[in-house]
Amino acid sequence: MAEAQGGRSLVVDAVTHRYPSGALAVENINLDIKGGEIIALLGPSGCGKTTLLRIIAGFIAQTQGRIIIGDDIVDALPPNKRAVGIVFQNYALFPHLSISENVAYGLAARGIHKATRQREAQRLLELVQLPAMAERLPRQLSGGQQQRVALARALAIKPSILLLDEPFAALDKNLRLDMQIEVKRLQRVSGITTLIVTHDQEEALSMADRVAVLSHGKLEQFGSPSDVYDRPQTLFVNTFVGSTNRMPGVVVSADRTAAKVRLDAGSEIIARPAGGTLSEGGRVTVCIRPEHLQFVGDETGFAGVVGMSLPLGATVVHEVTTADGSGVKVSQARIGETRALENGAAVRLAPLAPSLATPFPQRFRSSPEGSST
Amino acid sequence: MGAAPASRDVTSYGMGLAAPLALFFLLFFVAPLLQLLWLSLHNDTAGLHWGLGQYLHFLTDPFSLGVLGSTLLLGAEVTAVCLVLGFPIAWLYQRVGPKLQTIIILIVLLPLLTSVVVRTFAWIVILGRQGIINATLQSLGVIDTPLKLLYTQFGVVIALAQVQMPLMTLPLITALGRIDPNLDDASCSLGAGSWRTFFRIVLPLSLPGVIAGCTLTYAAAITAFITQSLVGGGQMLFMPMYLYQQASTLQNWPFAAAISIIFLLAVLAVVSVFTTLGRMSRGYGGA
Ligand SMILES: Nc1ncnc2c1ncn2[C@@H]1O[C@H](COP(=O)(O)OP(=O)(O)OP(=O)(O)O)[C@@H](O)[C@H]1O
Ligand SMILES: [Mg+2]
Numbered sequence: 176m177a178e179a180q181g182g183r184s185l186v187v188d189a190v191t192h193r194y195p196s197g198a199l200a201v202e203n204i205n206l207d208i209k210g211g212e213i214i215a216l217l218g219p220s221g222c223g224k225t226t227l228l229r230i231i232a233g234f235i236a237q238t239q240g241r242i243i244i245g246d247d248i249v250d251a252l253p254p255n256k257r258a259v260g261i262v263f264q265n266y267a268l269f270p271h272l273s274i275s276e277n278v279a280y281g282l283a284a285r286g287i288h289k290a291t292r293q294r295e296a297q298r299l300l301e302l303v304q305l306p307a308m309a310e311r312l313p314r315q316l317s318g319g320q321q322q323r324v325a326l327a328r329a330l331a332i333k334p335s336i337l338l339l340d341e342p343f344a345a346l347d348k349n350l351r352l353d354m355q356i357e358v359k360r361l362q363r364v365s366g367i368t369t370l371i372v373t374h375d376q377e378e379a380l381s382m383a384d385r386v387a388v389l390s391h392g393k394l395e396q397f398g399s400p401s402d403v404y405d406r407p408q409t410l411f412v413n414t415f416v417g418s419t420n421r422m423p424g425v426v427v428s429a430d431r432t433a434a435k436v437r438l439d440a441g442s443e444i445i446a447r448p449a450g451g452t453l454s455e456g457g458r459v460t461v462c463i464r465p466e467h468l469q470f471v472g473d474e475t476g477f478a479g480v481v482g483m484s485l486p487l488g489a490t491v492v493h494e495v496t497t498a499d500g501s502g503v504k505v506s507q508a509r510i511g512e513t514r515a516l517e518n519g520a521a522v523r524l525a526p527l528a529p530s531l532a533t534p535f536p537q538r539f540r541s542s543p544e545g546s547s548t
Numbered sequence: 549m550g551a552a553p554a555s556r557d558v559t560s561y562g563m564g565l566a567a568p569l570a571l572f573f574l575l576f577f578v579a580p581l582l583q584l585l586w587l588s589l590h591n592d593t594a595g596l597h598w599g600l601g602q603y604l605h606f607l608t609d610p611f612s613l614g615v616l617g618s619t620l621l622l623g624a625e626v627t628a629v630c631l632v633l634g635f636p637i638a639w640l641y642q643r644v645g646p647k648l649q650t651i652i653i654l655i656v657l658l659p660l661l662t663s664v665v666v667r668t669f670a671w672i673v674i675l676g677r678q679g680i681i682n683a684t685l686q687s688l689g690v691i692d693t694p695l696k697l698l699y700t701q702f703g704v705v706i707a708l709a710q711v712q713m714p715l716m717t718l719p720l721i722t723a724l725g726r727i728d729p730n731l732d733d734a735s736c737s738l739g740a741g742s743w744r745t746f747f748r749i750v751l752p753l754s755l756p757g758v759i760a761g762c763t764l765t766y767a768a769a770i771t772a773f774i775t776q777s778l779v780g781g782g783q784m785l786f787m788p789m790y791l792y793q794q795a796s797t798l799q800n801w802p803f804a805a806a807i808s809i810i811f812l813l814a815v816l817a818v819v820s821v822f823t824t825l826g827r828m829s830r831g832y833g834g835a
Binding site: 232233234253254255256257258259260261263265267268269270271280281284285328329331332 | 739749753
């Protein structure tokens with residue numbers, strides 16, 4: 176197949192962008208993306224995802240840094256010379272052109288003969304499973320169909336990089352799942368290096384080979400989905416990706432691989448630092464995911480009182496109030512007969528393993544919520 | 549009202565409310581128009597003999613047909629000038645910051661904020677033999693003898709274009725503002741240069757605005773009695789002045805009425821061509 180050309184690599188080299196208004200939207204971002212990879216740019220609203228995407232596409236000239244596609248530094252190239260395909264959040268199909276004219280638009284711009292153009296458009300429409308829609312206008316299509324057309328249009332120019340800005344945000348849940356699978360399939364077939372912007376962590380984790388987590392214009396972590404989920408490098412990543420309990424405490428003793436932390440909730444636990452050594456006596460926030468907490472019968476772990484229990488299908492989530500008055504969520508798989516926990520029951524909780532409790536020094540106060548402090 | 553049967557059309561409620569305006573139109577628009585028609589169907593000034601004589605006279609008289617022709621041509625010229633100058637202004641408006649936008653809007657609207665007579669006399673001052681343009685060109689040594697600008701077709705077109713500019717620019721600004729800016733970026737990322745983007749995307753999508761602007765400008769330009777006569781002087785005769793002469797000076801009311809009706813039909817024909825084009829281009833909307 177013609178597309179199986181192997182995508183080109185993309186390097187975002189120390190890119191910083193400040194808008195004329197003074198807003199620092201992107202700060203010293205470094206991404207090294209291999210040809211054919213599918214990357215998710217994940218981050219909360221306003222963290223600079225669209226800005227970074229527009230810099231790569233060439234719509235914005237970054238204030239500092241370089242964009243390298245394959246072996247070429249493309250900073251001097253206008254968007255129409257970069258061969259970067261882009262799918263906009265609102266699809267941005269040309270409303271006055273038919274579906275096949277939309278798909279063939281990029282080919283016409285390249286001066287390709289009409290008959291060839293139409294054949295190619297038809298082939299792409301078959302690829303996105305819309306062969307019968309060629310003569311319709313965009314507004315005669317559903318949202319999901321328009322999305323497919325936008326994808327076909329971007330693929331038609333055989334881009335070396337494909338950029339998708341929150342491509343599925345406007346779709347309902349089922350359709351979104353379909354399209355995620357579809358995009359992943361097309362990406363596999365074409366081998367085009369793909370960058371997907373999203374603020375949906377499930378989407379990022381399920382679709383991408385690697386996930387770049389952004390916060391306030393800075394790159395927090397860039398790694399495989401399991402890296403990001405299981406070994407978050409910062410408190411922000413730990414809280415933004417998946418859900419987590421944040422338990423404040425003080426470091427009693429620490430080396431590179433383990434730290435003994437006295438939790439404010441009472442009791443000491445062993446936790447594994449994400450990187451670097453923690454200073455003894457320093458305050459930390461220990462992150463433990465709800466599914467990594469267990470009820471223990473002995474005197475290990477910390478004490479709490481069971482509040483509400485929410486049966487959520489395959490799991491049950493218990494809310495436990497600890498000695499210092501903060502709430503902790505515990506998620507239990509519902510296997511066979513789970514022990515029913517009564518409201519007000521006194522329990523003790525401990526992480527499943529030390530590696531599943533991660534302490535972060537508290538001086539880095541970056542978190543999705545109280546951020547601007 | 550609330551108990552009205554469900555089958556009743558919603559729009560029928562509105563009919564009663566439209567009555568005052570309908571009455572107004574009936575009294576001050578339809579009635580005079582019918583009177584005009586009635587008047588035009590008389591062969592003599594006294595209004596005693598019925599017939600199509602006035603119309604036959606107009607349509608067989610080369611002079612009258614010439615006046616009609618030059619009036620319609622004038623409209624086309626003014627519309628063309630407004631479109632060519634107004635489009636870049638509207639395009640610019642959509643691409644500058646809010647401060648400049650205010651300034652552009654002010655400049656565009658300025659002609660509407662001054663009286664027609666004042667504006668027209670200003671043009672006489674600018675275009676006259678000893679006017680600003682000639683004085684400047686002469687002092688710069690570009691020309692020896694003053695150019696004839698006033699009382700020429702050129703002068704009339706320029707003066708009318710300035711006066712009618714808002715009628716073209718405002719619909720264009722609206723139409724261009726409704727185009728999704730992502731379409732520009734999409735076109736560009738697909739490899740199109742700015743010219744292709746303009747002719748394949750921006751222009752077709754702004755067509756409803758172009759047509760609305762042309763219709764308004766055209767209709768306003770050919771009927772602009774004051775500017776036409778003052779800047780045109782006695783040298784050029786256009787339909788509004790022609791029918792004024794027939795009615796006021798020569799007291800030939802039936803012929804003036806026939807001129808009015810013919811002029812009205814000619815304008816309607818041109819406007820309906822525009823609206824038909826507009827309806828065809830509306831398919832582009834809904835972006
Ligand atoms: N044209 C602009 N001029 C000035 N500041 C801007 C502009 N566009 C974006 N910003 C600012 O830059 C920051 C990053 O914006 P950006 O659109 O890249 O965020 P995002 O991550 O795409 O957010 P979202 O998920 O809401 O789309 C924001 O603080 C925003 O206010
Ligand atoms: Mg965005």
